[in-house]
Amino acid sequence: MADELLPSRAEQVQAFLGRTPFAQEIGMRCEVMGDEMTAIMPFQQKLIGNFTIQALHGGAIAAFLELTAMAQVYLVTEHLERPPRPINITIDYLRQGHAKDTFARATITKMGRRMCSVRAEAWQDERSKPVTSLLAHFKVSGD
Amino acid sequence: MEDDATPTLEPWQVMGENLEIMTGGIPWGRRMSFRVTKLEKGRVWGVQPWKERLVGDPDTGVIHGGVLTSFLDNLSGMAASSSLEKARFVSTLDLRIDYMRPAEPHREILGEAECYHITRNVCFTHAWAYHESRDKVIAAAAGAFAINKPRSVESLRKF
Structure with missing residues (x-):
């Protein structure tokens, strides 16, 4: 009974995004399906980095x-009271991001006791043609 | 033939005269509210103010790492293009950010980027974000930028 009253981890992830000003600033939403999630960043004019070619920054x-990577790690680390802190990230800019909605998914490559390694990809029209990919390490030991 | 009477300005000199247009002309740069404060050939300094809407941790008020990524990406790109002899756009190939310590809430962040090596097609950069000095870095970045086709120096003025 008591379990039903507690918010699920999926709800906690949504609540965190909902009350984080910067996630709201980029207009990020996410759809959680069990231990997986897909994040959505709807197009907004303020996300443009280059006027002339109408490319996302x-x-x-x-x-x-x-x-997205942080939310994915938080989703599967039930022992963490707060979202994990990033140690470092590497961003690979593969293609130009156009003035349209962007989607992303993250995969945890290795979950350790203190750290974890995550890969994430963002795409627009085709999942098989990622716009940008990210490799990140997060601290997953509670402070 | 070079016209000796009217010395041609190098790209970094034109960029230095137009610092406000360089970031103010980009919607995302305006939204992040960062400014470039000083520019030399291959070296750029800037300020990222603290803003409520940039907070990544609602419990502490610390701004999100993604804000630093945008800031250091932009500064690094400017350091790269300012190091070139001809006016060219550069585009980020990859960028690695190490988060050394959390930023303090309600404080502006200073940034600095340098282009330390150039090849025919690629510029390599280092960048740092800190509150007071490089001795106490919040985040450090290493980037590689692809050099695009040349453009007129004039076009840098109406970025």
């Missing part, structure tokens, strides 16, 4: 991927 996509 690389920094906006990188921030979206970092939040």
Whole structure:
């Protein structure tokens, strides 16, 4: 009974995104399916980095991927009271991001006791043609 | 033939005269509110103010790492293009950010980027974000930028 009253981890992830100003700033939403999730960053004019070619700013996509990776790790680390802190990230800009909605998914490559390694990819029209990919390490030991 | 009477300015000199347009002309840069404060050939300094809407941790008020990524990406790109002899755009190939310590809430963050090596097609950069000095770095970045086709120096003025 008591379990039903506690918010599920999926609800906690959604609540965290909902009350984080920067996640709201980039307009990020996510859809959780069990231990998997897909994040969505709907197009907004303010995300543009280059007027002339109407391309999304690389920094906006990188921030979206970092939040996606963080949310994915938080989703599966029930022992953590707060979302994990990033140690480092590497962003690979593969293609230009166009003025349209962007989607992302993250995969945990290795979950250790203190750290974990995550890969995330952002795409627009085709999942098989990623716009940007990210490799990140997060601290998963509670402080 | 070079016209000796009117010395041509190098790209970094034109960029240095137009610092406000360089970031103000980019919607995402304006939204992040970062500014470039000083520019030399291959070296750029900037400020990222603290803003409520950039907070990544609602419990502490610390701004999100993604804000630093955008800031250091932009500064690094400018350091790269300012190091070139001809006016060219550069595009980020990859960028690695190490988060050394959390930023303090409600404080502006200073940034600095340098282009330390150039090849025919690629610029390599280092960048740092800190509150007071490089001795106490919040985040450090290493980047590689692809050099695009040349453009007129004039076009840098109306970025």
